[in-house]
Amino acid sequence: MVALLPRLRAFARSLTRNAADADDLVQQTCEKALAGLSGFTPGTKLESWLFRIMHNQWIDVTRRRRPTLDIESEGLAETLTGEDGRLTTQARMEWRAVSAAMADLPPDQSGVLMLVCVEGLRYREVADILDIPIGTVMSRLARARTAVADALDGKSTAAPASGEHAR
Template identity: 40%
Template sequence: MSEESFKEGIVAAIPSLRAFARSLSGNRDRADDLVQETLAKAIANRERYTPGTNLKAWMITILRNQYYTEGRKRKREVPDSDGDHAATLTALPQQNGHLEMNDFLSALQCLPEDQREALILIGASGFSYEEAAEMLETRVGTVKSRVSRARSRLDELMSGSPDFKRDSASIEASRELLQRALGV
């Protein structure tokens, strides 16, 4: 693979990397940091990439490993236990669409990590079950099972679980958002 086609492949993968990072972290700024770190590592380790393989999948794997590495480091950090500092950093959304997207992202974060990863790789990033299984280092059947359980749980949460109380119009709008985002 030429240097130019490698660079083009990296640039083409950025939207998928951002979407996957956002789904993992649940935070736009942290997602951007993860993508930036992934791009830097991909460029620095270009010689480790095997030409002819899926560049986007290689970069998703780098991002996923970076996310877990950071997660292990964050366990040692002192949390904002009373939430005072965190409360000063939030801004309420201006439109209902933002609220619905926040509900969706909150519901997505309620899923176990293995289910959330599989769902985002299949539903939002467009990878095949086989590609996702390779990236997650598991079997295709396991990925299918995780996606199925994740979709069922998201539908339950978005359809009126006590965790997500909303009016019927908002529930329907969230359901449509879920269907568009996941292609169901």
């Protein structure tokens, strides 16, 4: 479980959009997992079980209060120490652009994007974790990828005004 903490935190950040809330969600997930360890089936993937617990916990938390959409810097500078200044600047700009594009996604899309593209989970695993049909996973992922790509290309994702043609 300890080895999965960075992955759990990344998924929590995609759900909560706030570092402090993400840390709380990871802690709550670990507490629930340890308390309900008898619910884990040996031979299955621990990370899928933990992601499912986290997603369910996040749903419970959001039902109790309105979620915050505050995004904080990830501290990328520390990971790039000693790099070429031009590469560091470019990496920071790309990181900010991707973070901003993901922040604009609805939570259901950002969660699927995080689980598939960052965590490398299969569509079936994501569908099981989120308790949604696999087609919904594919649809949300496609919309998320398109929105991020459009944002990075500088395209507007807003609906066109009347009389304008969609791109």
